[in-house]
Amino acid sequence: MEKLVNNSVYMIMYHYVRPIKNSKYPNLKGLEINDFKKQIKWFKKNFDIIGYDDFIEIIKKKKISKRKKLILTFDDGYKDHYDYVLPELKKNKISGFFYPPTKIVENKIVLDVNKIHFILEKVENRKMIINDINFFLKKYGYKDIFNMKIDIKLLKSRYDDLETSLIKKLLQFILPKAIREKILDHLIRKYLDFSIKELSNELYINSQNLLEMQKEGMHIGSHGEYHVRWGNLPMSYQLKEMNNSIRFFQKLNFDINKLSVCYPYGSLNHNTLSIVKKCGFKFGITTDVGIISNKNLKNKFQFPRLNANDFKNI
Numbered sequence: 001m002e003k004l005v006n007n008s009v010y011m012i013m014y015h016y017v018r019p020i021k022n023s024k025y026p027n028l029k030g031l032e033i034n035d036f037k038k039q040i041k042w043f044k045k046n047f048d049i050i051g052y053d054d055f056i057e058i059i060k061k062k063k064i065s066k067r068k069k070l071i072l073t074f075d076d077g078y079k080d081h082y083d084y085v086l087p088e089l090k091k092n093k094i095s096g097f098f099y100p101p102t103k104i105v106e107n108k109i110v111l112d113v114n115k116i117h118f119i120l121e122k123v124e125n126r127k128m129i130i131n132d133i134n135f136f137l138k139k140y141g142y143k144d145i146f147n148m149k150i151d152i153k154l155l156k157s158r159y160d161d162l163e164t165s166l167i168k169k170l171l172q173f174i175l176p177k178a179i180r181e182k183i184l185d186h187l188i189r190k191y192l193d194f195s196i197k198e199l200s201n202e203l204y205i206n207s208q209n210l211l212e213m214q215k216e217g218m219h220i221g222s223h224g225e226y227h228v229r230w231g232n233l234p235m236s237y238q239l240k241e242m243n244n245s246i247r248f249f250q251k252l253n254f255d256i257n258k259l260s261v262c263y264p265y266g267s268l269n270h271n272t273l274s275i276v277k278k279c280g281f282k283f284g285i286t287t288d289v290g291i292i293s294n295k296n297l298k299n300k301f302q303f304p305r306l307n308a309n310d311f312k313n314i
Helices: 033-046 052-061 079-091 102-106 112-122 126-139 162-174 177-191 196-203 207-215 235-251 270-279
Strands: 008-014 069-075 097-099 284-289 303-307
Touching: 033 079, 052 069, 069 079, 079 207, 102 207, 102 235, 112 126, 112 162, 112 177, 112 196, 126 162, 126 177, 162 177, 235 270
Parallel strands: 008 069, 008 303, 069 097, 284 303
Antiparallel strands: none
């Protein structure tokens, strides 16, 4: 943990926050709820933890005061955020920022990213998964993994070993969508002892949860519809992703004039930035590693964040 910097806003990114070690998914990569509680205690001593209105005021004034600020953000719409995070935030009078992909709330699908997480949770031997992927690539007439020209830079990860990163990237975006889906279906049938419907019901937040969270003072923002990499998509598809997410929040009677946006996977391009401005989002947050300072505060559609794991051992 580096020395804390004054005149700055630290934006922290969370995903799974739950009891993990003694659960039925003990190998799931996430943050133990008890570690989250410890972080909250430490954050309260070292930062002013701010909510949406305070942050908007900072953006408008274009100046961060000396006292260090902190914002807690929660991606992907997990039920964890309602069951475990919300009670802690309420108890500590903290307002968090939550970004659910709207289709997981509406249709109870399971995102590919989550299918991958739960396959990896079940199968610790990564070579088995890689061999399975290779088998299906050959079956459908594709090159095997070791004959592909994959830029090693794509596989670098702060938290995953090379084999885990390779599996994630192949099944997230390197392979064509059609073959990715077939391989994922095979891996799910082979390794998971529960259905996709069961996983969806257990894993994700619902509309009623969101309404209650919003009523409790939490900020709910856009994470698109399907949690796809916007930076790889044509402008029309990106526009559809954002507009449909806005319509979803309109149906819940949320104030869409107060929406912010969180880019899925942190993926964006110049078209993305043009669309988020036209859609009226108040600010945008990325997965770029860093803190918000008076120097980059004006770049309000590309705010950086820090990972919750950066504060795991405080």
